[in-house]
């Protein structure tokens with residue numbers, strides 16, 4: 096090329112959640128079945144949309160109009176429904192004009208950063224959902240700016256740190272929250288959102304609240320949408336149907352502008368997003384057509400409530416199983432269907448390994464040059480057991496070492512118990528390091544046998560600390576009865 100045609104931010108575009116799938120495919124070719132714990136796609140994990148929902152979609156597809164373009168901002172009826180629903184929050188009042196549809200929320204996120212002034216920066220959480228952090232870093236051609244979600248404080252952010260960072264960097268124009276959060280499942284308490292809103296007001300910033308999981312916040316989580324607390328501060332809330340219906344293949348998401356009229360610069364920016372969308376004509380028509388019918392159906396919220404109960408049950412179990420392992424921090428999520436496991440400093444070292452097939456060892460080794468310890472752990476776990484999780488550091492732009500896994504596994508059976516599955520190092524699903532099948536076992540001898548196998552499979556060879564160094568209080572607590580008790584206690 097006579098001219099460099101590569102965007103300066105091109106190297107910042109990373110999405111490890113899918114990149115690791117390529118590694119997993121090679122592992123699968125070596126004959127190891129994969130437990131997909133990387134992508135938050137409920138449908139791919141076997142969670143089927145209910146029949147009544149499918150009926151609404153199949154009825155809609157009989158109408159010729161769903162094959163047509165829709166208005167740039169989205170179908171009037173869909174936007175009217177969302178505006179009406181939002182106005183019930185008891186906070187901000189919006190009109191259909193404040194809503195803009197995209198081809199999936201990922202597309203909305205991409206538009207949002209692409210159209211920001213390159214000097215304007217958004218301060219986002221660490222760990223970060225990579226579509227936000229990568230798009231923000233690429234737009235500025237600088238590393239993404241973050242505030243820490245603190246695993247030592249149940250993932251709560253430090254508001255003083257946020258203010259310090261805002262004060263120190265005049266380019267910061269906005270604060271991002273992901274609520275409920277991906278990858279931690281953290282739900283921002285109402286007073287924390289209020290404090291973030293107060294900071295935005297004090298420093299003349301706007302707020303972005305990614306609320307794609309807001310209707311999947313567990314009972315008692317205290318979830319509040321930005322709409323209810325934003326007051327007069329300019330803000331953008333982001334929603335979609337990928338996780339809720341769930342219908343990720345529909346590619347349908349939207350953003351809601353709050354208080355456009357309160358700041359001319361924010362209003363101009365909002366207009367630029369609409370103009371940018373106009374160049375693309377519009378977003379997918381069919382999901383917008385069915386949205387009011389599905390969300391307005393009497394069965395919709397009870398259906399979501401049942402799903403959340405299932406996620407919460409799995410989260411309770413996974414927390415109980417993982418929290419008794421020395422050297423890791425886990426918290427039960429309060430929403431969404433992800434869980435993050437953090438390794439304490441020094442737990443992972445470069446000398447650790449897991450047994451794997453010879454050919455795979457060479458392949459995995461070739462992909463790990465200069466890799467962070469958690470990425471190394473994740474690749475070894477994948478090649479050794481077939482469990483495909485996502486490292487925190489490279490996958491979620493995090494200063495922490497750890498991994499994220501899903502709460503979407505439909506089957507309680509451990510992979511090692513499934514027909515045709517290797518026994519040795521078949522490895523339990525990460526969300527069931529001590530799987531229910533074992534926990535339910537009434538035979539003490541069987542339990543002890545399983546326990547030994549769990550110890551061997553969950554943390555084989557040097558990834559497990561030598562037993563003698565385990566604190567006595569923790570030693571032996573992998574017993575299923577202890578896991579059951581811990582699960583009960585943490586409910």
Ligand SMILES: Cc1ncc(COP(=O)(O)O)c(C=O)c1O
Nearest residue numbers: 199200201224277307335337348
């Ligand atoms: C926090 C968050 N925002 C946005 C998205 C993108 O969703 P969509 O499927 O609508 O593009 C995801 C998908 O995982 C997500 O976790």
